[in-house]
Amino acid sequence: MERIPIGQAQKLTSPNPFALLTVRKPDGKTNVMAVSWWSYASNHPASVVVCLSSKGYSGQCIRESGAFGLSVVGEELREAAMRAGTCSGRNMDKAWELGIPLTGADEFPQAMVAGSRLWLSCQWTDSLTIGDHVLYVGEVTDILGDASVKGLYAWNGYDLLDTVPGE
Ligand SMILES: Cc1cc2nc3c(=O)[nH]c(=O)nc-3n(C[C@H](O)[C@H](O)[C@H](O)COP(=O)(O)O)c2cc1C
Numbered sequence: 001m002e003r004i005p006i007g008q009a010q011k012l013t014s015p016n017p018f019a020l021l022t023v024r025k026p027d028g029k030t031n032v033m034a035v036s037w038w039s040y041a042s043n044h045p046a047s048v049v050v051c052l053s054s055k056g057y058s059g060q061c062i063r064e065s066g067a068f069g070l071s072v073v074g075e076e077l078r079e080a081a082m083r084a085g086t087c088s089g090r091n092m093d094k095a096w097e098l099g100i101p102l103t104g105a106d107e108f109p110q111a112m113v114a115g116s117r118l119w120l121s122c123q124w125t126d127s128l129t130i131g132d133h134v135l136y137v138g139e140v141t142d143i144l145g146d147a148s149v150k151g152l153y154a155w156n157g158y159d160l161l162d163t164v165p166g167e
Pocket of ligand 1: 031053088
């Protein structure tokens, strides 16, 4: 074995779960960002955590709107989902420009990504600054799933989105 940096360690533990995080912007539209640093955190109450860079826009929108959604998206969004992880929604309507189909804005606090394997709609309950990231805790208020959709995972750190065999 050899000493390696944290970024290399993250590559050695991939694939990571992957989702598109959706959150309502102050103008009522929905921002979409790629997240692979998310995890289940509690069963009772059902809760998740997402770790967001303090430089990004989505964290500010979570703090302002008090809610966020995670959509585990399928193969047809591989390229658009990757691109949602390389540009900021601060000055653009990412979902519209990248062709990411949204739905459910009337039913949930934010829109969700249509055609997904899993939806977790969450109420923001807590957060903790950890170095250059902020960990947001979300209590899951709605869960919808469709096991016929093969979900995308983040491989080799952030390098690649792909499905896993056998899902
Ligand atoms: C596959 C992939 C996974 C990512 N996971 C995260 C993550 O978990 N946390 C994070 O802060 N940024 C992550 N990013 C980077 C953000 O998606 C990126 O900084 C994005 O531009 C932030 O958008 P926003 O400014 O609209 O919030 C990821 C990017 C990719 C391509």
